[in-house]
Amino acid sequence: MRKKSEERRQSIIDVAAEIFNEIGFDRASMAEISARLGGSKATLYNYFSSKEEIFLQVMKQQAGMQFESLFAILIQDDGSADMRDTLRLFANKYLHLVLSPEVIAVRRLLYYNAERSELGCMYYENGPKRGWLVISEFMKRHMESGELREADPWLTAIQFRVLVEAEWAEGRILGVITSTPPDKIKESVERSLDAFFRIYGV
Template sequence: MAPVEGDAPAVTTLQAKADLASADAGTNGRRAAGEDPVKREQIIDGAKRIFMAVGFDAASMNDITREAGVSKGTIYVYFDGKEDLFAAMIERERAKVVASMKHVMQTNHGPVDAVLRDFGVTFVTHLCSDTTVRGMKMVLNVSERMPDLSHRFFSASPENGYSILRAYLESKIAEGLLEIEDTDLAARQFIELCMPGLFKRRLFGWLPVPPDADEIDRTVRSAIAMFLKFYIAKK
């Protein structure tokens, strides 16, 4: 584990945060506390290792402090607490996946079935990964007593797999390649078609490891065949 900076009490007042900010900013143009992206990533990285190892409930701020190699006071300059830190970790991981899916849609200029295959494989691979499944399990475990955490998990960003796919479908409708009345419903239908027998088995522990690439590809190809049979523009 990384070495720990000198322990400091949790920040509970604006004045204390200001004092920490002043100390952390220092001189010579260094960033003010709470504004250093490298430090923020360092904290999230440490928190992620702890959350993935022991779960949300068992994770303590002391454990995260040691793993991240920062003081407790520094953590509280960047985050309000464990829930805020967990949500930041989820939002960061989601942003990476959204960027990956956007890249697929923006760089693949092939036929509709090829683009849908790349999108489906990317989406399902992420959804069935250890990190995603572990994160979802943690949220579900605390959802009843911490509904705000569940809300942040499922609505962290207006841009997600559904919205990216919906925009793509709308562009293909405009080109006359697809005939879809409700693109939001169609996007959700396609994503659901890509997941049967995979995601739920992962979430409930029936499938202890992520499905292999061949199984994901076979499932996605079947989803595309069913989806396009219904929505392809009739000549």
């Protein structure tokens, strides 16, 4: 019975993903999802409380594993590797992921719907906030080891993110930047690391 329930839940996520990709989050509805599934809205609500909750699950399934692998770089850091090398690896992988067409599409959707629903807050609590807490802990460890100057670890993490994304994020989201050549990303990462260590290096 439990297996059937899990299969049904996955079917809902798969169908919802198709609909979100076809017509967007704003136009999609619980009625549309249930109709395509061939069931009732009541059945759908047995699995998910809202369209927003389904969207978060779709997003988690599509990019969650990649983000977990990304942040594992910092979680597994034991201090034996050069900090700059670890941040360089993280920043390069981070940019390739957040600038990908799939993630950019999600970010555009979230910004568009941020004031229309709870989607933005739900996404932040389940995604970025958790990820940047990992970076904050990484920064804190290296402050304690004397590799970074003492500062607020959370603020340090946020400023690191801003520096890494500075040359890309706005232009990519607005469609001004349409390609992300790996060599250009590497160059921008080095510039962001130079700036970061000028601010927080000892």
